[in-house]
Amino acid sequence: MTELAQSLPPSTSASTGVETRAQALDAALRTASPAEVVAAALREVGRDQLALVSSFGTESAALLKVMADVDPAIPVVFLDTGWLFEETLAYRDTLTNVLGLRDVRSIKPLDADLDRDDAARELWFSDPDKCCLIRKVEPLKRALAPFDGWINGRKRFQGGARADIPVVEADGKRLKFNPFANITPTDIAAIYATAKLPQHPLLASGFLSVGCMPCTSRAETGEDARAGRWRGRGKTECGIHTIKTS
Template structure:
């Protein structure tokens, strides 16, 4: 013991914010992966409509970076094939498929229809609790969220502290035009459902096509008072699951 003051997660968040000032999103990402959290940071990816962009950035920095994919058991078959295609194309070697606890699934959703009667509990079972387990041992995690996506994300910071972990959102200030231009410049393949009218893609039962003029995420949990799956601090995800992620 040298009597020095221990470095807290808040200290680490502030240090990353300070060092990343004026840097691009990709430079922020590289700083987080290689300097601030080497070996203790993971990305969380849905392998959805715009996921290839963040994954491409990660692959150029360190393709062995852990990437958590929440295998809910309810994904579109196209998403699973797209996941495998991107892993191969980008050379990602750290992808982890995290599934719901089988005993929990049998007790909570024995017939697989929980999504139709209580989508919040279904998300807690299939996403929130598996992610909480998967994040054990990591000090920071990376998301692909962007401010333009929904009203609830308008104030999204590039670096935040949530439940003792630093969250890095390198694409927070990107626009849709920025994303589209980067896809074209990098030659990245789009999720096959995008051209079929799905600009935002979640689980099959809770995702529909989006009509012209609708918000890109209007097809997620359509007709329900729900805009997030719960892994990003939804109030209901913190009740009864022991999770605040």
């Protein structure tokens, strides 16, 4: 047994609160490597109860590579909002094949929600928060319903609401693991280089962070990578990380 595994608290029991468990795991994993965090998440909740949520964006391949090296059969949830770039959909398929991912689940918004709230497909302009709610937040809640824990790719260096994220946190009734919380841009570049990972097709065109087409623009020289998301709206998050999933 490794020194890290020995330092981890015992697995969660039914009587242990998620918040308490998250705090204990965060303390144990605070300086752990991304692979160690993924392995700990797998140990904690089991493969059938763990999902990784990925946008298949410009930095997504790094975390997906780390996960695949631990267990490529961990379910991967991809939110297909109906507004994604064709390049992103193609990149999803490319990475699935390159990394040997065995369980990628593409989740779409409900037709009933779109017909009721966005029949004209202009909600992204009139109410982007509601657009994100029906196209991302609600679909993610449905997708995560079977799971007790999930993994995401947020990083502290992205700033804003992400600057102080822990390695493990409570998300309603689920544990939420942030394996890349402590990682740097240099670390991500090294993962891409070492594994010879393909880049997102739009990165070379100046799209440093890629979301839905209407709300994504190129980042200017010297801007933060996420400056091109919801430009000019004072909006920095879609809601999946600021609204509890359960």
